[in-house]
Amino acid sequence: MYPTSRQQDAPLRRSARRAASIAAVLGACLALAGCAGTAAQGAGQEAGPAEPAPGGTLRFALGAAPQGVDPQQVGTNVSIYVARQLADSLTDQDPVTGRIEPWLAESWDISDDLTRFTFHLREGVTFSDGSDLTADDVKAGFDAIAGDLGATAPLAASYLAGYEGTEIADDHTLTVVFDAPNAQFLQATSTVSLAVLAQETAAVDPSERLQGEIVGSGPFVLESYTQDQGAVLTRRAGYDWAPASAAHDGEAYLDRIEFSVVPESGVRAGGLASDQFDAVGDVLPQDVPQIEGSGGTVLTRANPGVPFILQPNLTRPPLDDADVRRALLLAVDRTELVDTVLSDAFEPATGVLASTTPGYVDRSDRLAFDPDEAGRILGAAGWTPGADGIRVKDGEPLELEVTYAPVFTGSGPVLELVAQQLRAVGVDLRLRQVTAAEQTTAQQSGDYDLYYYNVTRADADILRTQFSTAQRNLSLREADDVVDPLLEEQLGERDADARAALVADAQDAILDDALAVPLFELSQSIGVRGDVHDVTFDASSRLLFHDAWIEQEG
Amino acid sequence: MTALRPPVRPAGRLAALARPATLVAALAVAVVLLWALAPGLFTGHDPVTGVPAERLQAPGAAHWFGTDHLGRDLYARTVHGTSLSVRAALLAIAVALVAGSAVGLVAGFTGGPVDEALMRGTDVLLAIPGLLLSLAVVTALGFGTVKVAIAVGVASVATFARVMRTQVLRVRHATYVEAARLAGAGRAAVLLRHVLPNAAGPVLALAAVELGAVILAVSALSFLGYGATPPTPEWGSLVAEGRDYLAVAWWYSTLPGLVVAVFVLAVGVLGRALAREGRTDR
Numbered sequence: 001m002y003p004t005s006r007q008q009d010a011p012l013r014r015s016a017r018r019a020a021s022i023a024a025v026l027g028a029c030l031a032l033a034g035c036a037g038t039a040a041q042g043a044g045q046e047a048g049p050a051e052p053a054p055g056g057t058l059r060f061a062l063g064a065a066p067q068g069v070d071p072q073q074v075g076t077n078v079s080i081y082v083a084r085q086l087a088d089s090l091t092d093q094d095p096v097t098g099r100i101e102p103w104l105a106e107s108w109d110i111s112d113d114l115t116r117f118t119f120h121l122r123e124g125v126t127f128s129d130g131s132d133l134t135a136d137d138v139k140a141g142f143d144a145i146a147g148d149l150g151a152t153a154p155l156a157a158s159y160l161a162g163y164e165g166t167e168i169a170d171d172h173t174l175t176v177v178f179d180a181p182n183a184q185f186l187q188a189t190s191t192v193s194l195a196v197l198a199q200e201t202a203a204v205d206p207s208e209r210l211q212g213e214i215v216g217s218g219p220f221v222l223e224s225y226t227q228d229q230g231a232v233l234t235r236r237a238g239y240d241w242a243p244a245s246a247a248h249d250g251e252a253y254l255d256r257i258e259f260s261v262v263p264e265s266g267v268r269a270g271g272l273a274s275d276q277f278d279a280v281g282d283v284l285p286q287d288v289p290q291i292e293g294s295g296g297t298v299l300t301r302a303n304p305g306v307p308f309i310l311q312p313n314l315t316r317p318p319l320d321d322a323d324v325r326r327a328l329l330l331a332v333d334r335t336e337l338v339d340t341v342l343s344d345a346f347e348p349a350t351g352v353l354a355s356t357t358p359g360y361v362d363r364s365d366r367l368a369f370d371p372d373e374a375g376r377i378l379g380a381a382g383w384t385p386g387a388d389g390i391r392v393k394d395g396e397p398l399e400l401e402v403t404y405a406p407v408f409t410g411s412g413p414v415l416e417l418v419a420q421q422l423r424a425v426g427v428d429l430r431l432r433q434v435t436a437a438e439q440t441t442a443q444q445s446g447d448y449d450l451y452y453y454n455v456t457r458a459d460a461d462i463l464r465t466q467f468s469t470a471q472r473n474l475s476l477r478e479a480d481d482v483v484d485p486l487l488e489e490q491l492g493e494r495d496a497d498a499r500a501a502l503v504a505d506a507q508d509a510i511l512d513d514a515l516a517v518p519l520f521e522l523s524q525s526i527g528v529r530g531d532v533h534d535v536t537f538d539a540s541s542r543l544l545f546h547d548a549w550i551e552q553e554g
Numbered sequence: 555m556t557a558l559r560p561p562v563r564p565a566g567r568l569a570a571l572a573r574p575a576t577l578v579a580a581l582a583v584a585v586v587l588l589w590a591l592a593p594g595l596f597t598g599h600d601p602v603t604g605v606p607a608e609r610l611q612a613p614g615a616a617h618w619f620g621t622d623h624l625g626r627d628l629y630a631r632t633v634h635g636t637s638l639s640v641r642a643a644l645l646a647i648a649v650a651l652v653a654g655s656a657v658g659l660v661a662g663f664t665g666g667p668v669d670e671a672l673m674r675g676t677d678v679l680l681a682i683p684g685l686l687l688s689l690a691v692v693t694a695l696g697f698g699t700v701k702v703a704i705a706v707g708v709a710s711v712a713t714f715a716r717v718m719r720t721q722v723l724r725v726r727h728a729t730y731v732e733a734a735r736l737a738g739a740g741r742a743a744v745l746l747r748h749v750l751p752n753a754a755g756p757v758l759a760l761a762a763v764e765l766g767a768v769i770l771a772v773s774a775l776s777f778l779g780y781g782a783t784p785p786t787p788e789w790g791s792l793v794a795e796g797r798d799y800l801a802v803a804w805w806y807s808t809l810p811g812l813v814v815a816v817f818v819l820a821v822g823v824l825g826r827a828l829a830r831e832g833r834t835d836r
Contacts, residue, residue, distance in 0.1 A: 286801070420604065
């Protein structure tokens with residue numbers, strides 16, 4: 001009565017088959033990445049760049065999945081790469097001078113007290129559904145953001161804080177009214193967050209808008225969008241209202257742009273070298289030789305705004321202790337971060353604003369790497385080294401957790417290295433990787449010790465958005481009489497120099513209280529093939545494809 | 555009465571294990587188990603703290619497996635990652651073995667509608683690809699090595715239940731079981747003292763064979779990012795971390811991957827030898 005060998009062998013074979021199939025999957029992953037890595041071909045072109053010619057499809061590999069395609073709701077760089085092409089803004093910020101120039105608004109007047117902004121819209125602009133751009137479209141968009149849409153469009157809502165309403169004088173003239181001075185609003189109208197959409201879009205459900213239910217006036221229109229996979233854009237026929245900073249007027253050159261999501265940077269670089277992609281985002285240092293070796297180039301531009309920082313939650317001990325926070329400022333070796341994990345395109349943070357932001361002041365002396373001083377501060381605050389090297393106070397180890405979403409592909413290695421640096425001074429930093437959606441949830445419920453992020457904006461008012469207790473208040477701190485008043489005051493200051501002085505004081509005040517641990521400045525690092533030309537950055541370092549063109553064969 | 559006594563297997567017959575391939579496999583498994591128990595004996599490098607200036611160095615005398623993107627010694631990370639990976643695999647096997655055996659034992663011994671219900675349940679589990687089932691479970695449980703182990707274990711329960719049931723069916727009507735019943739032993743006593751010991755052999759051999767598949771599954775989940783949080787090393791996550799550097803640092807994914815492959819093969823060879831042992835016994 002013993003089992004036949006067939007009976008007994010079946011499960012064994014099954015296991016072996018399963019082992020083999022899992023091994024095959026793992027092997028395939030490796031092989032894919034490996035082949036992509038070695039299949040580099042000489043893709044450089046011999047002749048000099050020809051004249052821009054219309055036509056062609058640009059295949060772009062994004063480093064992370066977009067949140068959606070609604071310009072007003074999205075905030076991550078990869079999302080904006082897609083969304084920025086679909087809609088235009090009232091104004092355009094010149095990437096070189098930083099000045100605000102006309103776009104959909106031909107001109108504007110601002111009242112002396114900075115509360116009333118009157119825009120005169122350009123004639124002849126149409127949305128992709130054929131309807132004309134009117135003052136009603138702008139009003140509907142602003143009303144929605146100040147109303148229900150604000151919950152899912154935090155950035156846009158913060159630009160419209162204090163919004164009282166929009167008065168319409170005629171079809172092409174409107175006045176946006178605020179209840180208090182608002183020095184940042186004119187720059188805000190140039191951002192993708194306040195891009196102008198057709199008024200029908202304002203009535204659409206926010207989640208459907210993210211999936212593509214939007215109508216804009218941009219140089220491209222959305223053909224399809226698949227969450228976590230990519231998007232396809234096609235040229236907008238009849239587009240004729242590019243801003244002055246664009247190299248040419250009229251329609252875009254490219255027929256189509258195909259965005260796909262490729263999270264592994266090595267696969268993106270290999271795909272560029274082997275002609276699967278024409279351009280790739282988030283190029284990491286180890287990929288640069290491969291891209292340049294195959295005839296491509298790496299375009300970079302530093303993002304203005306708040307650099308990547310760790311923002312402490314002041315309601316969580318031990319981060320309620322300002323000394324612990326100050327020690328963190330000195331315990332991070334920012335130069336080592338950039339040299340080890342990031343490429344030459346990146347810079348160590350030298351303050352709570354990135355160096356390309358108007359109003360930035362260099363405070364690198366306050367952020368110099370000094371582990372001894374960090375250790376001394378912690379010791380003086382009662383944190384003594386424990387048995388395993390981690391400091392202890394009243395029996396509690398000095399443990400912190402950083403919550404981060406991998407929206408920038410270098411984030412994981414950067415934070416691992418930060419953890420290693422902090423461990424050297426006796427701080428145990430744990431990494432908690434979450435999805436972008438989970439990060440939003442964690443932020444809303446205050447469930448984090450340290451919040452890792454950056455925000456791109458070419459105006460110092462971003463400090464108020466991120467640090468004022470009346471705004472996002474990621475530090476969850478109580479209102480104070482130093483930081484908050486400075487941030488409010490700069491918003492009402494019409495004189496540029498006086499505003500810059502207030503902003504400088506605010507940057508110092510934030511460091512005094514160690515409300516942020518700056519790490520490094522984000523740069524957009526884009527790899528493009530040799531036959532792709534004129535992919536450009538806007539003032540906020542986001543990509544524009546209106547001028548881009550591909551050399552056509554024959 | 556001697557004829558009615560249950561046959562007892564000789565404890566460990568080493569003759570069939572003495573083939574060269576089996577010996578090499580046993581050696582490999584022994585080394586890896588020692589890595590898991592006493593990693594400090596095999597490497598003096600710190601697995602979590604690296605020297606950033608020595609990043610991405612090729613394998614050499616100083617660093618046998620080279621270094622990773624933060625200048626950490628990859629051999630040290632592989633050795634120190636063994637403990638977590640192997641412990642997770644053993645836990646997964648334990649979950650599958652205990653739960654699967656219990657289901658198979660009850661189904662085989664009880665028969666009737668209970669048997670039907672339990673076996674149709676395992677059929678459903680078998681219909682779902684193992685890794686997919688593990689992914690579903692780990693997504694519900696959350697991240698972490700223990701949760702990965704449970705998820706992988708759950709996916710293997712059905713296989714164990716099947717084998718155990720077959721064995722119980724074989725033993726259930728054996729003469730010594732009938733005799734024990736006639737002698738007045740209770741159902742539980744018969745089940746635990748007579749049926750279980752005599753049905754356990756092939757199930758334990760299956761556990762040895764499954765170990766290889768389970769280690770791969772645990773590594774696969776950790777490769778996908780469900781395992782330990784960085785910087786804690788784990789076999790699967792080591793392979794995953796190296797993906798971005800394949801073009802410039804071939805050793806990063808390759809060497810930890812080879813260790814996994816060799817260990818899984820060795821466990822497989824050893825498990826098959828044990829299974830053969832079990833079969834020639836009877």
